[in-house]
Amino acid sequence: MTSDKAGIALLAEIFVKKGMEHIVISPGSRNAPVILSFAQHPQIKALSIIDERSAAFFALGMAQQSKQTVAITCTSGSAALNYAPAIAEAYYQKIPLLVLTADRPQELIDQGDGQTIRQQNVYANYIKKSFELPENIDSEKDFENAVQIINEAINLTQYPVAGPVHINMPFTEPIYEQVAVHDFKPKVINPEPLNKKPGKEEFQIFVKTWNKSSKKLLIAGMMDYQPDLQKVLKEITNDETVMMLSETTSNTNGGCSCNCIDKTVSTISENEIDDFCPDLLVTFGGHVISKMVKAFLRKNKPAAHWHIDLENYKMNTYQCLTNGIQMSPLNFFEELLPTIKKAKGTFKEDWQNRSIRSEERHTIFLSDCEYSDLKVFETLLENLPEESNLHLGNSTPVRYVQLFIPGRKFIYNSNRGVSGIDGTVSTAAGAAFVNHKPTTIITGDLGFLYDSNALMNHHLKENLRIIIINNAGGGIFRFIPGPDKTGELEEFFEAKHTWNAKYIAKNFDVPYYSCRDLDELKKTLPLFYKQMPNNRPAILEVFTPNDKNAEILRSYFIYLKD
Ligand SMILES: Cc1ncc(C[n+]2csc(CCOP(=O)(O)OP(=O)(O)O)c2C)c(N)n1
Ligand SMILES: [Mg+2]
Numbered sequence: 001m002t003s004d005k006a007g008i009a010l011l012a013e014i015f016v017k018k019g020m021e022h023i024v025i026s027p028g029s030r031n032a033p034v035i036l037s038f039a040q041h042p043q044i045k046a047l048s049i050i051d052e053r054s055a056a057f058f059a060l061g062m063a064q065q066s067k068q069t070v071a072i073t074c075t076s077g078s079a080a081l082n083y084a085p086a087i088a089e090a091y092y093q094k095i096p097l098l099v100l101t102a103d104r105p106q107e108l109i110d111q112g113d114g115q116t117i118r119q120q121n122v123y124a125n126y127i128k129k130s131f132e133l134p135e136n137i138d139s140e141k142d143f144e145n146a147v148q149i150i151n152e153a154i155n156l157t158q159y160p161v162a163g164p165v166h167i168n169m170p171f172t173e174p175i176y177e178q179v180a181v182h183d184f185k186p187k188v189i190n191p192e193p194l195n196k197k198p199g200k201e202e203f204q205i206f207v208k209t210w211n212k213s214s215k216k217l218l219i220a221g222m223m224d225y226q227p228d229l230q231k232v233l234k235e236i237t238n239d240e241t242v243m244m245l246s247e248t249t250s251n252t253n254g255g256c257s258c259n260c261i262d263k264t265v266s267t268i269s270e271n272e273i274d275d276f277c278p279d280l281l282v283t284f285g286g287h288v289i290s291k292m293v294k295a296f297l298r299k300n301k302p303a304a305h306w307h308i309d310l311e312n313y314k315m316n317t318y319q320c321l322t323n324g325i326q327m328s329p330l331n332f333f334e335e336l337l338p339t340i341k342k343a344k345g346t347f348k349e350d351w352q353n354r355s356i357r358s359e360e361r362h363t364i365f366l367s368d369c370e371y372s373d374l375k376v377f378e379t380l381l382e383n384l385p386e387e388s389n390l391h392l393g394n395s396t397p398v399r400y401v402q403l404f405i406p407g408r409k410f411i412y413n414s415n416r417g418v419s420g421i422d423g424t425v426s427t428a429a430g431a432a433f434v435n436h437k438p439t440t441i442i443t444g445d446l447g448f449l450y451d452s453n454a455l456m457n458h459h460l461k462e463n464l465r466i467i468i469i470n471n472a473g474g475g476i477f478r479f480i481p482g483p484d485k486t487g488e489l490e491e492f493f494e495a496k497h498t499w500n501a502k503y504i505a506k507n508f509d510v511p512y513y514s515c516r517d518l519d520e521l522k523k524t525l526p527l528f529y530k531q532m533p534n535n536r537p538a539i540l541e542v543f544t545p546n547d548k549n550a551e552i553l554r555s556y557f558i559y560l561k562d
Helices: 006-017 032-039 052-066 084-093 140-158 200-212 227-236 261-265 270-276 291-299 329-339 347-367 373-383 396-401 424-435 445-450 489-494 502-507 518-528 546-561
Strands: 022-025 045-048 070-074 097-103 129-132 164-170 216-220 242-246 280-284 304-308 323-325 389-392 411-414 439-444 464-470 512-515 538-543
Touching: 006 032, 006 140, 006 164, 022 032, 022 052, 032 045, 032 070, 032 097, 052 070, 052 084, 052 097, 052 424, 084 097, 084 164, 097 140, 129 140, 140 164, 200 329, 216 227, 227 329, 242 261, 242 347, 261 291, 261 347, 270 347, 347 373, 347 546, 373 396, 373 464, 373 518, 373 546, 389 396, 389 424, 396 439, 411 424, 424 439, 424 445, 424 464, 439 445, 445 464, 502 512, 512 518, 518 538
Parallel strands: 022 045, 022 070, 070 097, 097 164, 129 164, 216 242, 216 280, 280 304, 304 323, 389 411, 389 439, 439 464, 464 538, 512 538
Antiparallel strands: none
């Protein structure tokens, strides 16, 4: 059976024909036609998740791992607004979500009807496009129109680059009527591939600039592991004048780069700037976590900066962009490679030597470091299972992990699109649902408590592990300069508390472990990663001293520089 609303039944058919299979449904009445057409469809896997904010982040985690468009649907009103944080994250992280919001008919908006808001284009600033889908199909013209809207919406979630797309659907009552089938043959329209390339002459200018630059710095932002790109980058960086900086979330551990940017950049003194500052900067991938490298390059601007991206090629992170190149990084570097000349110089060696020195100092500091967030991260990263999918909560977890060389075939993810603390556990839960690998989220305590509805979910998998670094509040605010100079640090920035996750875990039947020192942590980790009874996920809460963490991290950076 399917909804009698032909528009929505058609949407479910085309969704399947285009190879999509997952929808996350949050309960409601107005979205009944979507529930009836999708949940009953034999080729669609429908999951029920109650809290729309968490549901949307869960879908984001699924789509992030599978690369397939995942649909989400909710009822009208504030339910739709609760999707907003995950949609913004999907937009900036380029993750394909199809957002299906149910609505009242236009004439009932602002007329005192229950659960209504102005929903047309409600995600205006962070959505690739918004559509309104008519519920009924009364003519051939209506059919063509609906087919066009549905195909375009689904195509746009993937092409030319992925992202969220919204379809708002006003439904008139009755909304629970069903039919066995609709008599239509849905048509699939495939998108035109986008193959943008600069002209030959323009490319020659890039080649010339590259070949005459003696200090070329590549920075890889957040992206998926791409073996083909790694290969080309390895060739490109096999040159004394080319250095590449990357982060864990760049997933480009090609052995040819400095992967701990802050650890190296923080040691560069004023009189060394010339040695480390490039004359050509080439960036690609999404957001970069390191604030230090942004500050360094904004202050010491290279003569040329190229940013390579199919969509956001004009992104001027370092405030010195000279060329936005609308290509995929792989295509760009593949074209560049045969045309460039390798050169002699010390640029790469200077960066590498500094990176090695920082690594040595890092090891010495940690060998004698008190129990703290920093020391806990060292222990965790040494003990996570091989080939983990590692999710990093915003705030200090994602920053601490940047201080350790990316390891042991981890794939790193973090919601750095908009860096919210509001959905990281749900995202990891969604990722674990589709990827079947050990999936660990390391989150702060506030991040966990904020998103604790991630546990109000029937689809938590046995491969999910949640590690909470409980430093009694937002530890980041004790580290960054500013809040510590005010009288509001504890109450309003750190938001200090004495809460823990024990009873939240109990309530949702998730096995719970806790530790307060390193020995306990080392003993607990093997137990924590064992299979749990009833194939449940598990939570490990690690309590750390909030008064010492920031102080230790500051001493660490001073020691690196000394
Ligand atoms: C939705 C949202 N609200 C507020 C913030 C601002 N913010 C950034 S970090 C942070 C504190 C996070 O604390 P916790 O999760 O305990 O991490 P810690 O700083 O201790 O590592 C806050 C409130 C944010 N990033 N996202
Ligand atoms: Mg905290």
